[in-house]
Amino acid sequence: MTDIAIVYHSGYGHTQRVAQAVAEGADAALIAIDADGNVPEGAWDTLAAAKLIVFGSPTYMGAPSWQFKKFADASSKVWFVQGWKNKLFAGFTNSATMNGDKFATIAYFWQLAMQHSGLWVGMGMMPSNKKESTRDSLNYVGGFGGLMTTSPSDASPAEIPAGDLQTARAFGERLQGALKLLA
Numbered sequence: 001m002t003d004i005a006i007v008y009h010s011g012y013g014h015t016q017r018v019a020q021a022v023a024e025g026a027d028a029a030l031i032a033i034d035a036d037g038n039v040p041e042g043a044w045d046t047l048a049a050a051k052l053i054v055f056g057s058p059t060y061m062g063a064p065s066w067q068f069k070k071f072a073d074a075s076s077k078v079w080f081v082q083g084w085k086n087k088l089f090a091g092f093t094n095s096a097t098m099n100g101d102k103f104a105t106i107a108y109f110w111q112l113a114m115q116h117s118g119l120w121v122g123m124g125m126m127p128s129n130k131k132e133s134t135r136d137s138l139n140y141v142g143g144f145g146g147l148m149t150t151s152p153s154d155a156s157p158a159e160i161p162a163g164d165l166q167t168a169r170a171f172g173e174r175l176q177g178a179l180k181l182l183a
Contacts, residue, residue, distance in 0.1 A: 002027060002028055002029045002050070003050060003051040003052060003179055004026045004027065004028035004029070004050060004051070004052045004053075004054065004175055004176070004179070005028060005029045005031055005046050005047050005049075005050035005052075005053055005054070006019050006022060006023055006026075006028045006029065006030050006031065006053075006054040006056060007031040007033065007039065007043070007047065007053065007054070007055060007056070007071065008030070008031070008032065008033065008054075008055070008056030008057060008068075008092075009032070009033035009037075009056070009057050009058070009064075009065045009067040009068045009071070010032070010056075010058065011058055011060070011065060011067075012058075012157070013156075013157035014058065014094050014149075014151040014155075014157045014160060015056055015057060015058045015092075015093070015094045016032065016157065017157045017158075017160055017165070018056065018092060018094050018147070018149050018160065018164070018165070018168050019032075019056050019092075021165045021166075021168035021169050021172070022054060022056070022092060022147065022168045022169070022171055022172040022175070023172060024169050024172060025168065025169035025170060025171065025172020025173040025174075025175070025176065026054070026171075026172030026173065026175045026176045027172075027176060028054065028172065028175070029046055029050070031043045031046060031047070033067050033068060033070075033071050034067070035067065036067070037066065037067035037068075037069075037070030037071060038070075038071075039071060044078070047078075047084070048078075048083060048084075050087065051087060051088060051179055051182070052087065052088040052089070052090065052121070052175055052178065052179055053084065053087055053088070053089050053090075053113075053118075054089070054090045054091060054092065054175065055068070055089065055090075055091040055092075055109040055112065055113075056068075056091065056092045056093065057093055057105060057109075058093065058094050058095060059093045059094070059095040059100050059101060059102045059104070059105040060095075062100075062101035062104045062105075063101075063104055063105060063108060064093070064105050064108055064109070072108075072112050075112070075116070078116065079115060079116055082116075082117055083116075084116040084117070084118055085116065085117040085118070086117065086118065086119065087116070087118050087119070088118065088119050088120075088121050088175075088178055088179070088182070089109070089110075089112075089113035089116070089118040089119065089120055089121065090109075090120065090121040090122075090146060090147075090171075090175055090178075091105075091106055091109030091110070091113075091146040091147070092106075092146055092147035092148070092149070092168065092171065093105040093106060093109075093146070093147070093148055093149070094148075094149045094150065094151055094160075094164075095150065095151075096150070096151060096152060096153035097150065098141065098150050100150075102141075102143075102148040103143075103145065103148070106143070106145045106146035106148070107145070109146060110145065110146075120145075121174070121175060121178045122144055122145050122146065123139065123143050123144050123145070123146065123147060123171060123174070124174045125138065125139050125167075125170065125171075125174070126139065127139045127140070127141075127142035127143075127144075128140045128142075128163075129142060134163070135161050135163060136161055136162045136163035136166075137163050138163060138166055138167050138170060139167050139170075140161075140163050140164070140167070141164065141167075147167065147168060147171045149161075149164035149165075149167070149168065150164065151164075
């Protein structure tokens with residue numbers, strides 16, 4: 001059993017690829033929300049045992065996918081007994097445009113974590129915002145509150161910019177480091 005669980009929905013495979021990269025950096029368990037908004041058997045137990053829960057979803061129309069929202073609504077059973085109180089939380093999102101109102105999705109995740117009486121872990125890294133920065137630079141999209149990645153609408157999941165995947169792995173490493181602060 002791992003100390004970090006990533007629960008995510010991916011509509012076309014892009015967000016799944018980002019989730020996998022975060023998991024590589026964090027040594028985390030992956031919990032995929034299916035197309036009907038359900039998690040696999042044992043997922044709630046994995047989340048209960050985790051010390052840090054990471055939320056992930058594509059940003060569709062300025063918010064998480066409805067499948068993720070269904071999961072969030074189902075977490076009200078855990079909320080009622082404060083089952084995730086004092087756990088660490090973090091989040092990530094992906095969309096086709098550089099902005100795409102991604103931060104609204106991160107804010108949704110933050111609010112969900114706060115409702116569960118959790119503690120939020122942000123990116124902890126500066127953005128690549130200088131003239132020499134390229135699309136493959138670390139944190140090029142410039143997230144602070146959570147990981148934000150961009151996949152062009154006509155790109156396959158295999159074509160996610162390398163810098164975004166590198167940023168996702170670095171974010172996972174930060175999450176692993178956050179757990180050490182609790183020890």
